[in-house]
């Protein structure tokens with residue numbers, strides 16, 4: 001790439017102005033993927049308790065919950081998987097797993113994304 005192209009690119013970025021870039025960052029944040037929601041320690045924080053051995057990006061030593069693996073075979077009924085994530089106390093009233101839906105830790109839409117991600121593990 002010639003230096004002049006860098007200049008053009010820089011001018012494009014600058015022409016958005018200061019107000020636009022934070023707004024763009026916000027909209028990116030709102031559209032987190034299921035994987036990002038599962039990993040983010042202010043959202044699902046699933047890696048705080050679970051490993052996800054088939055996802056190389058899931059770096060954690062956690063072993064409080066069982067490894068999230070072959071989920072689609074163990075939970076062929078996606079609704080049951082969703083219930084586990086929405087409110088783990090349904091299956092086990094004494095669980096330490098937070099009731100992500102019942103306590104509004106994740107929105108319904110965010111839970112759907114996490115369910116899709118976990119279903120694929």
Ligand code: HEC
Nearest residue numbers: 044045046048049064065066084085092095096097098118
């Ligand atoms: C504070 C620890 C903790 C966190 C955080 C947590 N879990 Fe769990 N999870 C557990 C424990 C412990 C179990 C074992 C079942 C029980 O306690 O009833 C479990 C069970 C599960 C199961 C059932 C697994 C199986 O083998 O049947 C799934 C699926 C699951 N968790 C998904 C998630 C997802 C997705 C997240 C993030 C949105 C999450 N968990 C966050 C502790 C946690």
